[in-house]
Amino acid sequence: MSIVQFKNVTKEFGSIKVLTNVDLEIHKGEVVVLIGPSGSGKSTLLRCINSLERINGGDLIVDGISVHDGKNKVRLIRQEAGMVFQQFNLFPQLTALQNVACGPRWVRRLQRREAEELARDLLKKVGLLERADHFPAELSGGQQQRVAIARALAVKPKIMLFDEPTSALDPELRHEVLRVMQSLAEEGMTMVVVTHEIGFARKVGTRLIFMEGGKISVDGDPKVLLDNPENPRLKDFLQHVH
Amino acid sequence: MELDWSVVATALPELLAGARITIVIALIGLFGGSAVGALAGLCRVYGGIILNAIAFVYVEVIRGTPMLVQVMFIYFALPLLVDIRIDPFLAAVIAVVINSGAYIAEIFRSALLSINKGLSEAGLALGMPGWKVLTNVVGPLALRRVLAPLGNQFIVSIKDTSLFIVIGVAELTRAGQEIMATNFRAVEIWSAVAVLYLIMTGVLSFLLRVTEKRMRVL
Ligand SMILES: Nc1ncnc2c1ncn2[C@@H]1O[C@H](COP(=O)(O)OP(=O)(O)OP(=O)(O)O)[C@@H](O)[C@H]1O
Numbered sequence: 001m002s003i004v005q006f007k008n009v010t011k012e013f014g015s016i017k018v019l020t021n022v023d024l025e026i027h028k029g030e031v032v033v034l035i036g037p038s039g040s041g042k043s044t045l046l047r048c049i050n051s052l053e054r055i056n057g058g059d060l061i062v063d064g065i066s067v068h069d070g071k072n073k074v075r076l077i078r079q080e081a082g083m084v085f086q087q088f089n090l091f092p093q094l095t096a097l098q099n100v101a102c103g104p105r106w107v108r109r110l111q112r113r114e115a116e117e118l119a120r121d122l123l124k125k126v127g128l129l130e131r132a133d134h135f136p137a138e139l140s141g142g143q144q145q146r147v148a149i150a151r152a153l154a155v156k157p158k159i160m161l162f163d164e165p166t167s168a169l170d171p172e173l174r175h176e177v178l179r180v181m182q183s184l185a186e187e188g189m190t191m192v193v194v195t196h197e198i199g200f201a202r203k204v205g206t207r208l209i210f211m212e213g214g215k216i217s218v219d220g221d222p223k224v225l226l227d228n229p230e231n232p233r234l235k236d237f238l239q240h241v242h
Numbered sequence: 243m244e245l246d247w248s249v250v251a252t253a254l255p256e257l258l259a260g261a262r263i264t265i266v267i268a269l270i271g272l273f274g275g276s277a278v279g280a281l282a283g284l285c286r287v288y289g290g291i292i293l294n295a296i297a298f299v300y301v302e303v304i305r306g307t308p309m310l311v312q313v314m315f316i317y318f319a320l321p322l323l324v325d326i327r328i329d330p331f332l333a334a335v336i337a338v339v340i341n342s343g344a345y346i347a348e349i350f351r352s353a354l355l356s357i358n359k360g361l362s363e364a365g366l367a368l369g370m371p372g373w374k375v376l377t378n379v380v381g382p383l384a385l386r387r388v389l390a391p392l393g394n395q396f397i398v399s400i401k402d403t404s405l406f407i408v409i410g411v412a413e414l415t416r417a418g419q420e421i422m423a424t425n426f427r428a429v430e431i432w433s434a435v436a437v438l439y440l441i442m443t444g445v446l447s448f449l450l451r452v453t454e455k456r457m458r459v460l
């Protein structure tokens with residue numbers, strides 16, 4: 001069953017075409033890893049899915065709802081598509097627990113007690129229960145990113161979007177975030193991940209997409225593509241990432 | 243020259259009465275000015291073309307003209323344009339509201355714009371409506387950044403009330419002027435007036451510092 005469907009999607013910033021006639025179907029349970037050179041439109045494609053960017057042409061259906069269906073429907077899309085940012089973007093005035101609880105409270109309208117119970121469960125899941133009452137500024141980058149993942153999960157999304165979730169982290173902190181993402185994938189969560197972590201793509205990804213100049217140029221099985229990249233530019237790209 | 247500080251003691255009740263009026267004008271004026279300023283600042287950032295343009299013109303007109311001229315206009319010109327009587331006290335309050343409101347609008351605008359865009363995106367990405375992102379995420383953060391410059395504006399506005407001497411409001415400077423006219427003790431009286439202003443702004447400064455310490459700026 002497809003959960004995200006790009007139909008001939010175009011996205012422009014002013015006169016620059018950033019996505020050109022993109023067709024893409026993502027199915028339940030897939031872990032799609034998105035790679036490509038800087039400026040190729042990876043972030044933009046991801047952000048179109050939950051309407052942080054509005055598409056200029058074509059149609060984009062998420063969980064049966066079109067991004068053109070209006071404000072209220074877009075909010076539903078956003079509840080179904082959780083987002084994790086490169087820069088974490090935790091709310092600095094709230095503790096880790098409050099950050100995770102705020103989605104359920106403000107969006108799903110849970111009572112404070114229920115929301116915090118759910119938040120505790122999720123913090124435990126990402127291994128940060130003992131940091132529940134710390135503010136973001138008191139957490140390491142890896143810990144902040146794990147809280148951010150828990151915050152996105154708290155709204156109970158059907159798909160998770162990750163935009164370079166480990167790029168802002170020191171190498172020794174990356175694995176803790178990648179491990180959380182892997183266990184999420186193993187639970188069957190549908191994921192779209194923009195990343196340079198080729199190891200993650202190989203081990204966890206079920207599908208690899210290589211973008212160039214606002215288009216999808218390669219789409220296939222990560223193990224096959226990584227072991228034998230026939231596309232010369234993908235081959236070149238992979239040599240530079242390694 | 244011989245100084246006779248006992249005249250200050252004699253004049254003190256009148257000076258304090260003037261100071262009281264200064265405080266009342268500043269309190270009401272700044273309360274209104276903060277409301278107007280917050281609203282105009284919000285319009286500048288989130289208002290769309292029309293509200294943004296209105297707020298922009300308001301801020302530019304007020305910032306671009308002397309407060310003295312604004313006071314004169316409200317007290318002398320406005321009653322001719324629209325057929326109303328404005329007493330000096332009301333004119334003074336309106337002047338503080340309008341004048342401080344313009345500067346406070348800029349304070350709110352820059353505070354709102356200074357909040358990392360990623361935070362509102364994070365709120366929106368959770369499925370929060372825009373207004374909730376403002377009230378629950380951006381607003382609380384912006385308020386912390388508003389505090390220091392807002393306090394600064396309050397101090398400026400308190401001192402600006404001395405301008406209302408020109409429309410005959412019995413505020414502190416006017417009180418000093420009137421006492422001076424009877425006893426000619428310029429040094430003693432103006433020193434006392436200055437000290438009273440210092441006490442008012444000093445107390446405000448102190449309160450501000452206490453609040454700032456309690457509220458971590460993030
Ligand atoms: N808000 C914006 N306004 C104007 N141009 C933008 C905006 N966001 C992105 N772009 C442009 O769109 C193109 C694609 O950007 P995008 O961020 O999607 O690339 P990316 O593949 O994620 O790159 P990176 O690997 O550097 O993150 C770039 O040329 C970029 O300059």
Ligand SMILES: [Mg+2]
Nearest residue numbers: 042043044163
């Ligand atoms: Mg990017």
